[in-house]
Amino acid sequence: MDRHVHIVGTGIIPMNRRDRTIEDMAHHVVADALADADVDPADVNLVIFGNATAGRLVDQGCIRGQSFLRRAGLRNAGIINVDNSCAGGSSALHVGTLATLGGSPTVLVVGVEKMWTGNRVETLAGIEDGVPLVERIRMHRDLENPSGSVLMALNASWCVKQMEERDATPEQFAAAAVKSRHHGALNPNAQFQSEITIEEVLASPTIVPPLTRLMCSSFTDGAAAAVLSLTPASGAPRIRTSTIRSGNGDLDYHERLAETAIAAWDDAGIDPADADVVELHDATSAEELYALESLGFYKPGDAGPATLAGDTAVGGRGVTVNTSGGLVARGHPLGATGIAQIVELTAQLRGHAGPRQVEGARLAVAANTGGIIGTDAAFIGIHVLEAG
Secondary structure, eight states: OOOOEEEEEEEEOOSSOOOOOHHHHHHHHHHHHHHHHTOOGGGOOEEEEEOSSHHHHSSOOSOHHHHHTTTSOOTTOEEEEEOBTBTHHHHHHHHHHHHHHTTOSEEEEEEEEOOOSSOHHHHHHHHHTTSOHHHHHHHHHHHOOTTSOHHHHHHHHHHHHHHHHHOOOHHHHHHHHHHHHHHHHTOTTOSOOOOOOHHHHHHSOEEETTEEGGGBOOOOOEEEEEEEESSOOTTOOEEEEEEEEOOOSSSOHHHHHHHHHHHHHHHHTOOGGGOSEEEOOOSBHHHHHHHHHHTTSSOTTTHHHHHHTTTTSTTOSSOEEOTTOHHHHTOOOGGGHHHHHHHHHHHHHHTOOGGGOOTTOOEEEEEEEEEEETTEEEEEEEEEEEOO
C-alpha cells in the first residue's frame, strides 16, 4: 500500500491586490483547491489553518479558521489553527501530513494573511510578534533604523557577514532580485510582475545598508490552500518527507537551517543535487544566496556567482530557485507563504507552470522559516516533493 501523502488539489490567489477581505481570500482558495481535487466541502475531515497577524490586524485573535471559513461548507471538518509567524504554512502542512498518515482521509491545509490595513506600524509590529518580547526590546534598542524594520536590520547584518566571510557582493544580491522579478513576471499570481535590472536594484532606495528596496520582500495580502490524501490522483505529487525543527537560541539561524537540511536530505534519502527546483524563504535577495548555501545546494561563497551567471533561473544549469518569484516577487503573506510554495511546486511537478516550467521537474523542495529566537530560527519546515 502506498503510504505517502499526496497533494491532490491546490488553490492560490493573485497577491497584487489589497481590496479583498480575509474571509473572501480564504473562501476563494478553499473553493479552488477542493474543485481541483474534485472533493466536496462536506467530505473534508480536517482543516489546518495558518495565520499570523489576524489577532493584531483584523481583531480576530482566536478561532480564526472557524471565523474566516464559516461559509465554506466544511460542516464535517474539525478546524485546528496554527500561528507560527512566517512559517504557519509549512507548520500547517506538517500537521496535515501527520494527520493524513494517521488516518484522516481528506485534509485541507490553508494559509491566509491580511496585511494591508492602512496601518504600517501595526503591520510591522505583527511581523515582529515572531520574536520574543524581551528580544524585540533589545532589537529595537540595537537595530532601530529609518526603515522601521528591525528584522530587515538583522537581515542586513547577515548581508555584511556574507560579504566579509564569503566574498558576496551587492551585484550578486541584485542579480537574485532580478531573477526573482523575472520569474514573477511569468507568474500571474505574483505581487510584482515587472522585470528589473541590476542597475535599478542597486539604485533603489536604501532600506538598511547594503539592502535596497528592490532586494527586500514586501507586505502582502494573500492566501493558498492544498488538499492532502493518501489516495493517489492522476499527476498528484507525493510528499516524500516533512522535516521540521525549532531553534532555542543555541545556534545561528543559518547553522539551524543547515542542520535541518541535513536531516531532511537524510529523511528523504536524497542529495540536494538531486532536486530540480526549490522554493526557499527569501525575505531578502541576499538571504536567497545564504539559504542556498545553508541548504547544501552550493558551497559557501558559490551561490552568488552562480546566480549572477543565471544558473538558478529557469533554463539555468543549477537547481532552479523560486520559480514563483519567491517572497521578493510573489510576495510574503506570512501564514500563507509555506503553502504558496507548495502550490508552486505542485504546478511544477504536474508540468502546469507555463512559461516558468522547469523542464522535466521530478523532485522539488520547499523551505519555509518563521520567527527568531536570539539569532536562531524559531521554526524551519522543509518538504521534499516527488512527481506522481
